[in-house]
Amino acid sequence: MSMRPRAALLGVLVFVAATAFACSGGGGSSGRQVLVDYNNPDFANIVLSYFPDSVAVHQGDTVHFKQAWNGEPHSVTMGTLVDKGLGIVNPLMQKYPGGQGAPPEVNDQFNQAFKDLPFMFGDNDQVIQAAAQPCYLDSGTLPSDPNKPCPKRTQPVFTGKQAYYSSGFIPYAGNNGNSFDVKLANDIEPGTYLYYCNFHGPEMQGKIIVEPKGKAIPSQGKVDEAALSQARSKTGALKKSLDKATAGYSLEKAIGIAGFPLSDNQRTKLKDAYLAGFGTQDNNPVLANEFLPRTIHAKVGEKVTWAFVGAHTVSFDVPRYFPILAIAKDGTVKLDKRANSGGGTKFPDNYPEGAGDTLIVDGGSWNGTGFRNSGISPDTPENAAAAYSLTFTKAGTYQYACLIHPKMVGTVVVK
Ligand SMILES: [Cu+2]
Structure with a gap:
């Protein structure tokens, strides 16, 4: 979810085919x-x-x-x-x-x-x-x-x-x-x-x-x-920026196109990071629920890092799709706990004070099987401040997905 631009005003860049409504016949309301x-x-x-x-x-x-x-x-x-x-x-x-x-x-x-x-x-x-x-x-x-x-x-x-x-x-x-x-x-x-x-x-x-x-x-x-x-x-305007950011991808280039600042610290720590989510200063309030780029190549033993724009998860070997909020029989609305389950170290619920402008959670290593999940990225003081990394120990082609956004999928090819 581009989750909750709460104090939206100070919010970080708040990343934040119709059919006719049937009118009933004579005498009904329209x-x-x-x-x-x-x-x-x-x-x-x-x-x-x-x-x-x-x-x-x-x-x-x-x-x-x-x-x-x-x-x-x-x-x-x-x-x-x-x-x-x-x-x-x-x-x-x-x-x-x-x-x-x-x-x-x-x-x-x-x-x-x-x-x-x-x-x-x-x-x-x-x-x-x-x-x-x-x-x-x-x-x-x-x-x-x-x-x-x-x-x-x-x-x-x-x-x-x-x-x-x-x-x-x-x-x-x-x-x-x-x-x-x-x-x-x-x-x-x-x-x-x-x-x-x-x-x-x-x-x-x-x-x-x-x-x-x-x-x-x-x-x-x-x-x-x-x-x-x-x-x-x-949405069309954002798609154009997304295409530009993806062509010859680097984090620095993509963030430049997004139009939000990157500190020296972020530039250093996230140099080789990919992106989970994308949006631009100008196209607010539209967000791309895409991994940039969609296919990533890595070597066995390599640590891959994603920086997050908006709230997403990076998740491998995922359960069947479920909506992020579930309504119980008595009407109670609950966050589906599976979004924060699966193996490995996860994001904390809230961005830790003292993490500055970069929080990199190390999800450990993954051998290609078993549900592995970053958990939902927290609200951050800056875009791209929360990042998650995973080390791939076995060659293979792995699909991954965001557990919030149903069409947000990517591939990691490990050789
Ligand atoms: Cu997502």
Whole structure:
């Protein structure tokens, strides 16, 4: 997951085909469809955006959110607490894009604005249940106990007056897999309602513009056109940078194309490292879930190192695909423990204080069989700060994968 650009403002460079929504026949409600994330067929990616970012609907309509599952958890979260929080942070994010140049007090303002808006994923890999499970609160604030979900209730219509109205984690399969419907009340006040993803934070947000019933709004066809053109232009630009970074790959060159700084220390320690994940300063909030380059050649006894951009794992001889978050029978949302299992030394949950700008975890040696896993890379102070290495002791061709992002795969050829 490009996991949790928490204090997103100071966040390190926050790496951070639609079908028409069916209108029911006579007398039923109609609506519009919005895409959550987008899957560009040309490379493995995630986009921390909704497409289109703004949609007009009528009172009484349904907004149908359709998620592209790229391994990254998302939510659709709205309500008066959200309107208020985003109302404060949006001007700050405009003033200091990516947190660049923001003084500490701005970061404080930012955190203050979000004090009643918990993130789905907290420190120590803890899932915050009130944010991760569906939550519909008419008033008040969310439970502060991280293990306590909001009171269970059937999803009400959205009135625009509820304090908090959230899908929670949108699962990729099962009942309502990859989708979430927001039915607007017939008497909802016309106006603009903001929503965001409580996993990724305010970088990922959109708006619903509610128009009175008589007023014309763009057709679903026009909405789809806008969605695809936004999604394709965002992801297409990153694909071009990715191709440049991969051709004649070196870490220094790739990081140069990404446009984020590399310290002398990193330059020395990570000189021969490959990359797990890629993104650029300019193409935020799109991330490439790719290993660079896709095929690596090593000699028997050689130690291979990957530097991480975004949260990923480097994993060999992996179990069958599983989504990173699992929903238990009672509704509890849990991080699937297998993402941090398997042999060898793993990343710590949190980036250690005192590790400076480079943390290299030595995963030991691997003889080509048995589940071997870096674990999920922690949030880092700089991109490419967390790295993992593995020493190959036996010749062979080995496939490896990221346990978070289903299409993120690579090959190591050991001779
Ligand atoms: Cu990944």
